[in-house]
Amino acid sequence: MDEYRDYGPAAPHGPDMTGTHNPLHDMTPNERQIFDYLLKPDDSYNEAGVYWGDMSLAQQVKFVMSGDAKESKRELSNIWAMFKKDPLSPVSYYFKNMVLPGAGLGLEGYVLFSIGNVKPLFQAKGAFPDCWKSPYKICNETWIAAVDYLEISGIIVGQILVGILGDWLGRRWGLIQDATIMFIGLIMLTAAWGVTQNGWVICYVWSLFFYGIGVGGEYPMTATSGMENAVGSGKISTKEDRLHRGRKVTSAFLMQGWGQFFNQALLILLLLIFHHGSGNPPYSKVAVQWTYRISFAIPAVGTLWLVYYRAYKMKSASKQLAAAKKKSKVTGYDTESLKLTFTYFGPRMIATAGAWFANDIFFYGNKLFQSEFISVILPGNTSIMPGWLYNLINVGVSLVGYYLASFLIDNKLYGRKRMQMIGFLMDFILFVVPAFHFEFYKSTAHVREFQTMYFLSSFFNQFGPNAVTFLVAAEVYPTPIRATAHGVSAAAGKLGALTASVLYNYINTQTKFYVVPWFGLMGMLVTLLFLPDTTGLDLKEQERRWQYIRAGREADYHGVAVHPKHLSWWERWRGVGRYYDAALDYKQKIEEMRADWEASQARRAGEKAGHWEEDDDVHDDSLWSSDVSTFFEKTTKGGSPVLVPREKEFVE
Numbered sequence: 001m002d003e004y005r006d007y008g009p010a011a012p013h014g015p016d017m018t019g020t021h022n023p024l025h026d027m028t029p030n031e032r033q034i035f036d037y038l039l040k041p042d043d044s045y046n047e048a049g050v051y052w053g054d055m056s057l058a059q060q061v062k063f064v065m066s067g068d069a070k071e072s073k074r075e076l077s078n079i080w081a082m083f084k085k086d087p088l089s090p091v092s093y094y095f096k097n098m099v100l101p102g103a104g105l106g107l108e109g110y111v112l113f114s115i116g117n118v119k120p121l122f123q124a125k126g127a128f129p130d131c132w133k134s135p136y137k138i139c140n141e142t143w144i145a146a147v148d149y150l151e152i153s154g155i156i157v158g159q160i161l162v163g164i165l166g167d168w169l170g171r172r173w174g175l176i177q178d179a180t181i182m183f184i185g186l187i188m189l190t191a192a193w194g195v196t197q198n199g200w201v202i203c204y205v206w207s208l209f210f211y212g213i214g215v216g217g218e219y220p221m222t223a224t225s226g227m228e229n230a231v232g233s234g235k236i237s238t239k240e241d242r243l244h245r246g247r248k249v250t251s252a253f254l255m256q257g258w259g260q261f262f263n264q265a266l267l268i269l270l271l272l273i274f275h276h277g278s279g280n281p282p283y284s285k286v287a288v289q290w291t292y293r294i295s296f297a298i299p300a301v302g303t304l305w306l307v308y309y310r311a312y313k314m315k316s317a318s319k320q321l322a323a324a325k326k327k328s329k330v331t332g333y334d335t336e337s338l339k340l341t342f343t344y345f346g347p348r349m350i351a352t353a354g355a356w357f358a359n360d361i362f363f364y365g366n367k368l369f370q371s372e373f374i375s376v377i378l379p380g381n382t383s384i385m386p387g388w389l390y391n392l393i394n395v396g397v398s399l400v401g402y403y404l405a406s407f408l409i410d411n412k413l414y415g416r417k418r419m420q421m422i423g424f425l426m427d428f429i430l431f432v433v434p435a436f437h438f439e440f441y442k443s444t445a446h447v448r449e450f451q452t453m454y455f456l457s458s459f460f461n462q463f464g465p466n467a468v469t470f471l472v473a474a475e476v477y478p479t480p481i482r483a484t485a486h487g488v489s490a491a492a493g494k495l496g497a498l499t500a501s502v503l504y505n506y507i508n509t510q511t512k513f514y515v516v517p518w519f520g521l522m523g524m525l526v527t528l529l530f531l532p533d534t535t536g537l538d539l540k541e542q543e544r545r546w547q548y549i550r551a552g553r554e555a556d557y558h559g560v561a562v563h564p565k566h567l568s569w570w571e572r573w574r575g576v577g578r579y580y581d582a583a584l585d586y587k588q589k590i591e592e593m594r595a596d597w598e599a600s601q602a603r604r605a606g607e608k609a610g611h612w613e614e615d616d617d618v619h620d621d622s623l624w625s626s627d628v629s630t631f632f633e634k635t636t637k638g639g640s641p642v643l644v645p646r647e648k649e650f651v652e
Contacts, residue, residue, distance in 0.1 A: 027631065034627045039589050043067055043243055044536065044560075051582060052412060052536065053565030064412045071243060097248070101226045102255030103306055104178060107299050108215040109259030111186065115151060115208065117267055117391070118292045120384045126282025131197040139198040145505075146205045152498045154209035156491045158216020163487020166217075167480060168333040170318035171225045172310070174483065178217040179306040185211025186300035190293050216494075220486040223474040226252040227482075227539070228320040242538050246409035246416065246471055253470045254402035257462070261395045267295055268388055279385035324479035324543065328550055334480035337550065341481050344549055347570045349485065351530035352473040355420065356493030358523030359465040362427050364500035365516040366461065369434075369454030370394070372509060376447040397455045401462030409467065415535030416468050416475075420527050423464010428520030430457040435513035465523055469493065475534050478546040532568045537561065544592075558585040597632050 027035070040049050052063055082089040099106075122132040131139035158178075166174035188207035194200040226249045271279060274287040310317075328334060342349070374386055408414050430453045434441045441450040473489035474482050496519075504512055534542070541561045548557035558581040564572050571577070 031627055031631045035590060035631075038593075038628075039586060041239060041242075043071070043239060044538075051560055051563065053560065053563045054582070061413065068411065098251040099255060100309070101248075102222060102252030103302070103309075104175070104182070104218040105222050105253060106255035106259040107303050107306065108182065108218055109256035110263040110299050111182075111189075111211065111259075111296065112151070112215065113260040113263045114267065114292075114295050115147070117264065117388065118295070119147065120387060121267075121271070121283065121288055121292065124281050124283050124288075124384055125382055126284060127288045128197060128285065131201065138196075139201050143198065143201045143205060147201075147208065148501045149498065150205050150209040151212050152494050152501070154212020155216040156494045156498075158213035159219050159487040159491040159494065160216075161213070161487075162217025163220040163483045163485075163490075164333070166221055166224065166483035166487075167321070170321060171221060171228065171483070172314055172317035174217060174221045175225060175310045175314060175317060176307065178214045178221055179303055179310055181214030181217070182211060183300060183303040183307055185214055186296055186303055190296040190300060216487075216490070219470070219490040220474070220483040222252055223249060223470060223486050224483045225314075225317050227474055228317070228479075238538050238540055241540070242536055244410055245475070245539060246535070247406045249471045249474070250402070250406040250409055250467045253467060254399065254406060254462075257395060257399045257402045261392070261399065263295065264388055264392045264395060266298065267291065268385070268392070270294055271385075280383045321479055327547060328480065330480065337478060337480040337546075338484065340549055341477060341485065344554070345477060347530045347568065348476050348532065349489070351526050351568065352469065352476065352485070352489040353492035354526040355424075355465060355523045355531070356469040356473065356489050357496035357499075358424070358519040358526075359461070359469055360493040360496035361500050361516060361519040362431075362457070362461055362523075363466060364497050364504075365431065365512065366394075366454070366457055369450065369457070372442060373447050373451045373454065376442055376444055376450075394455060394458050398458045398462045401459040401464075402467060405463045405467035409471065410535060412536045415533055416472055417527060417531055417533040417535070419463070420465050420468040420472075420531070421524050423460045423466075423468070424520045424524040424527065426460035426464065427457055428517045428524070430460070431513060431520065432517040435510070435517060438510045438513060465527075472531065472534065475539070476532055479543060528569060530568050530570050532566055532571065534566060537566045555579055558582075558588060560585075593628070594632050594636070597629065598636070 036049060040051075044052055046052070046055070046059075046063055052060060055063060079090050082093065086092075119132065122128045130137040132144060134141075136144060158181075162174050162178060165177075185207060188210060189204065192200060192203040192207050194203050227245060268279070270291040271283075271287065274290045275283055325331065325334065328337065330336075370387065370390055374381060374390065378386055405419065409416060409419060434450060434453060440446055441453075469489070474486040477485040503515070507515065537560065541559055544559060545557045545561040548554055558579055560566065560580070562576055562580045564577040564580070567577050
C-alpha cells in the first residue's frame with residue numbers, strides 16, 4: 001500500500017518575502033553574531049555593522065588604514081612563517097600565484113616587443129635596409145607596413161573570437177588553444193623565409209598575424225581565469241576576493257612588462273654574441289638572422305611548456321563559469337546574458353572600451369619621445385644600441401609603475417577609478433607640455449627634461465590606465481559573458497593602437513604631440529562618467545545582483561553592488577542606487593542562505609541514496625555551522641527540510 005508523505009514546502013528559489021519565514025524571528029545573540037560574521041565581514045563593515053561605503057570620509061580613512069595595517073601585518077607574518085619553514089617557499093608561492101597566471105602575457109609581451117625591436121635591426125646598415133627601409137628598393141612597401149597592421153589585426157581577431165569561445169566552451173579550453181596557437185606561431189616566425197626578401201617579409205607578416213590570434217585570446221582568458229582562481233581550486237575566497245582581487249589580476253598582467261624586459265636584454269646579449277662583441281654598425285646579415293631567429297625560438301620552448309601546464313594543471317579553470325551557467329540553466333553560450341548585459345551595463349562598455357582605446361593611443365605615443373631625445377643626445381647616431389638601452393631603462397620604469405599599481409589598486413581610498421583618472425590626467429600633462437614648447441624641450445639645454453617626461457609618461461601609463469583597463473574590463477561584467485566583454489574592450493584598445501600607427505604615418509612629430517594629449521582627457525572623461533568603482537566590492541555580491549537581473553527582478557536586489565560607491569556617475573543619475581537598502585538586504589541574504597542550506601541538505605540526502613550530481617564540486621557546504629543549521633531547522637516550516645531532492649515522495 002502506498003503512503004503519501006508530505007515534507008513541507010520546497011526550498012525557496014531566491015529570497016522569500018511573503019512572510020513564510022521570518023529571518024530574524026527568535027534569533028539568539030549567538031546566532032545573530034554568527035550571521036553578522038558571515039554577512040558583515042570585518043574587512044567591509046565596522047563593529048557597528050556599517051558598510052565602509054556608508055561611513056563618513058574621516059571614518060572611511062580610519063577604517064581603511066586600520067584594515068590595511070592589519071592585513072599587511074598578517075601577510076608579512078605569513079611570509080615570515082613560510083620563510084622559516086622553507087626559505088624558498090615565498091618564491092614558490094609568488095611563482096604559482098603571480099607568475100604562472102600571467103605566463104602567457106609574459107611570453108606574448110616578449111614576442112610583440114621583439115617585433116618592434118628587430119625592425120630597426122633589419123633596417124640598420126649592413127643588414128636588410130634595401131628591403132625594410134625607405135625607399136624599399138627590393139621589397140613592397142605595403143607588405144612592410146603590414147607588419148604593424150596585420151599584427152594588430154590578428155590580435156583583434158583573437159580578442160573577440162577567443163573571448164566568445166571562452167564564455168561558450170570554457171576558460172580552460174580558451175587557455176589551452178591560446179598557448180597552442182602561440183607555439184605554432186612562434187615556430188612559423190622562427191622559420192619564416194622566402195626565395196626572395198619580399199617573400200620572406202610576406203611569410204613573416206602572415207606568421208605574425210597567426211601568432212597575434214593567440215596573443216589576442218590571452219587578454220580575456222588571463223583576466224577572467226586570474227579573477228576566477230584558475231590556477232587553484234576554482235573556488236573564490238570572498239575575503240581574498242575583496243582585499244586582493246585587483247592585485248591578483250594585475251600581478252598576472254605585469255608579467256607582460258617582464259616579458260618586454262627580458263626580450264630587450266636578450267636581444268642586446270644575442271647581438272653582442274653574434275656581432276663579435278660590438279653593438280655598432282655595420283651589422284652582418286648572418287648576425288642579424290641569428291639574433292632575431294634565436295630570440296623567437298627561446299619563447300617557443302616556454303610556450304610549449306605552457307600548453308602542457310594548462311592542459312594538465314589547470315583543470316578547475318572553468319569551474320566558476322560552470323556554476324554560473326548552472327544557476328541560469330544554460331549549457332552553451334548565454335545569449336540572454338549578453339543581451340541583458342548590453343541593456344543594463346551598456347554604458348560600462350563605453351568606459352572599458354573607450355578608456356582602453358584612449359590608453360593605447362598613449363601607449364603607442366610614448367615612443368615619440370625616444371627618437372627625439374636620442375637625436376639630440378647622440379646626433380648622427382646610426383647604432384641601434386642606444387635605442388635598445390633606453391628601451392631597457394624605460395621598461396624598468398614601467399615595471400615600477402606596474403608593481404605600484406598592483407599594490408594600490410585594492411586600496412579603498414585610491415582604488416581603480418582614481419588610479420585610472422589620475423594616470424590619464426598625468427599623461428595628458430606630460431604630452432601637452434612638450435607639444436606647445438617642442439623646440440624648447442628638444443634643445444640640448446633642456447633635453448633632459450624632455451627625457452624625464454618620457455620616463456614619467458611610461459610610469460603613469462602603467463600606474464594608471466594600462467593596468468586598470470585590463471582589470472575592470474573583466475571585473476565590471478557578469479561571469480557568463482565576462483570573457484566576451486573583456487575581449488571586445490581589449491579589441492577597442494587595439495583599434496586605438498591601429499589608429500595611432502596609421503595616423504602617425506601622415507603627420508610630423510610635433511603634430512603628433514598636439515594630437516595625443518586629448519585622448520588622455522577623453523579617457524579621463526569616460527572613466528569619470530561611465531566606470532563604476534568596484535574596489536572592495538565582493539565579486540560574489542555582483543554575481544548575486546546579476547541573478548536578480550537575470551530573473552527579471554532588478555528592483556528586488558538591495559545589496560552593496562548597487563551602493564552609490566560602486567556605481568558610475570551615469571548609473572547614479574539613472575537612479576540605480578535607489579534600490580540600496582542595507583537592512584532589507586540583510587534579511588534577504590538570510591533567506592538566500594536558507595535556500596542554499598535546504599538545497600545542501602537535499603544534496604546530502606541524494607548522496608546517501610546514491611544520487612550524485614556530476615558537477616557537485618561547484619557547491620561549497622563548508623559554511624553551514626551547527627548554529628546556522630540549528631537556526632534554519634527551527635525556523636523552517638515543518639522542522640527539518642526534505643530528505644530527498646524532491647518536494648513530495650511516494651514510498652511503499
